[in-house]
Structure formats: structure tokens, C-alpha cells
Amino acid sequence: MTSQISRGQQKHRENMEEIISLILNGCRLAGELESNLPNIANQPEMIASACDEIINSFLSARERLRGQTSALFYPATGQMPFHEQHQQPQIDPNLQELLRSSVTQAMDMIQTQILAAQRNPFEIGDQRGGRELRTGTGGGEILHQPMDVSDSSRGSSSQQRNRRSSENARTVRQPAPRIGNTEIPPEDGYTWRKYGQKEILNSRYPRSYYRCTHQKLYQCPAKKRVQRLDDDPYTFEITYHGDHTCHMSLTAPSVLPSAAEITQEMSQSITMQPSSTGLGRWLSMDVAGGSGSSSSSMPGAGPSSTARYDHQREAGGDQYLVASLADAMFNSGSSSSNSMEFLFSSSLEDQKWQPEDKKD
DNA sequence: ATGATTTGACCATT
């Protein structure tokens, strides 16, 4: 069959997709707030922010369902039941929403990772290309089975290099974006190009293979594998291989801090500002005073056409982080295209992941 | 037209 969908349908579909995302987002936020309450009990501002997020998510969904797509954030009717009225007149409402989403996501990352770090070290540094074996319902534990790959001197076919080379392999987990396309792994600041997808034994979801977009131009060897967890499809397990060399020529650090590091720093900066609403602060700092950190505006030189991180860390850790996150999240948001399949098929949990019914 | 994604085939490793 020709799977051609008319533009109108696609528009509508995308709109519904966003609405559903908003609703799911709200549900999830509520659940997370519940489970994270003990951790942030001493941070009323944070709790308030979380509440706002939940409310706003549902409000946005409702407004959109009623066709008021223009009222993205606070409805013009003034039905804003919470006290949060720090108006920031210079910020576009649309931008506000985007930023809110980013905050939400950031919070999610922080909280999820803080929680995870309490039980397990979050970042699993497996030096060899470890193979993860998961036991269906092990409670989300990964069993890394380091295997001896030291030989790597075998066929040496001209086509395929030894893929189990002992490059650095870092595995992290990240929550799926709840805004936009939840199929797409969260942005990590680099641009990736997908080069493969594979069904994995004993996994419900396929594994996706990405390489750095600049591999061709700059011989950047960085790769990543992305796998949705069986027992928590909202969490990605991402394994990075190789370091980026694509932006060596820039002022940017050659290697970004890992997601876990970023989150760690962020959580620190938040806990260190008990009263001054951590989340809101970084945003207003970054947006209102956006002159300082130019996150993605740069002359098109070298890999910069798509490379994004030219921040100078020394300028101010917080700004760096904010810019990174905002940038990353803007990106993931904009690249959403078709997540309906996931959203809908999540109810058909028994089946394996199928992007869409396959043409016969 | 160009670049990204999809997907079946190929290959290395176990």
C-alpha cells in the first residue's frame, strides 16, 4: 500500500500527538511528584514548580482539545488557579512553554537519576563493549557481562572493523522525552545519525544505532546505541562508544560532561539554592540575560553547522548547564515527528514493538 | 537536490 498520508491528516495527527503527549506528561509528572516528594520535601519551590507543571500540562492539553491552540500556556481567560504570577513580559509565551518543558524534563532527569544513583551507580562504566543481558523482570537491573575481547585479531575483513574494540563504553539511562516524540532518545548535545536498528533477543523494543553526524567529514568515531528498557519503556539505556572529535577545532570542550555529570551538577546547584527557586532561576537567567551565553548562534565554520556546544565552561557553570539543557531540549522537541505509534501501541503491550503494520 | 531514516543483507563473534 502506498503509505502516503495527506498533509492535513499529518498536521492533525501531529496536533493530536502533542495533546496526548501533554496528557501523558501530566500523568507522569503527577506520579513522579508523588514518588519524589520525600526527596524534595524541603524544597517548596520545587514542589510548587512540579505542581505547576502538572496543572499546565493538563491545561494545555485541554485548551488544545478545544481548539484554542493559541492559548499555549496560561489561558487568556485567567483561569490560573495557582499563585505563580512572576510575569516575564519580555518572554514569548511560546518560548515560555518550551522552557517549561525543558524544566520539566530537566527535573525529571534530575530526580530520576538522583533516585537511581541512590540505589545503583547510575553510570555504568563498562570499558569493553559490554553486552547487556537483562532478565525480563529483574527490577530494572542490568547485568553486565564483560567478555574477553582482547584478541580482536582475527578475520580483519576490509569491510568490517572489529566492532568489539575496547573503546570506552559508557552506559547511562535517561528518561524518554515526554514532550514531543517519546520515541526519540533525549538529546545529549550532539547530532547523531541513525544507521541501524535491530531486534534484540529478549527485548521488546528494538535497539537503535547512531553514529556522529560528522563521522564522514571529521572522522568522528562517536557512536551510541539506544535501547528502550523492557520494563520501563519510558527509560532509554544509552551506551556511548568512542569520543567526539568532531568539534575539536572549536572552543568547546572535546568531550561533554555525561548526562549523569550534568545532572549531578544541576542537582547540586538546585540544592544549594533552597529559597531562590532553582529551576526558575536558571531559566530567567539564561533567557532574560541571554546575551551572555550564546548557545547556538555561531558563524558557520567547521563542524559548527550542526555542532552545538560552543559554550565556554569557565564562563559560569550554571549558564553552561542551562544553555546545554535548553539547547538539547529544544532540539529534541523540534525533531518530533511521529510518535503516535508508540503512544498508541503502548496499550498493546503484549506485542513486540512494531513501528506500523508492515506492508505485505 | 541533499541529507536523514528505514530496512534487509552481510559479516564478526560467540
Added chain:
DNA sequence: AATGGTCAAATCAT
């Protein structure tokens, strides 16, 4: 032989 990782042609998106 089974499995996972990569290639590359076809397809899609911009």
C-alpha cells in the same frame, strides 16, 4: 547456528 553490529540501497523529509 544464533546473535548483534554495520553497511548500503531504497525511501522519506526538507
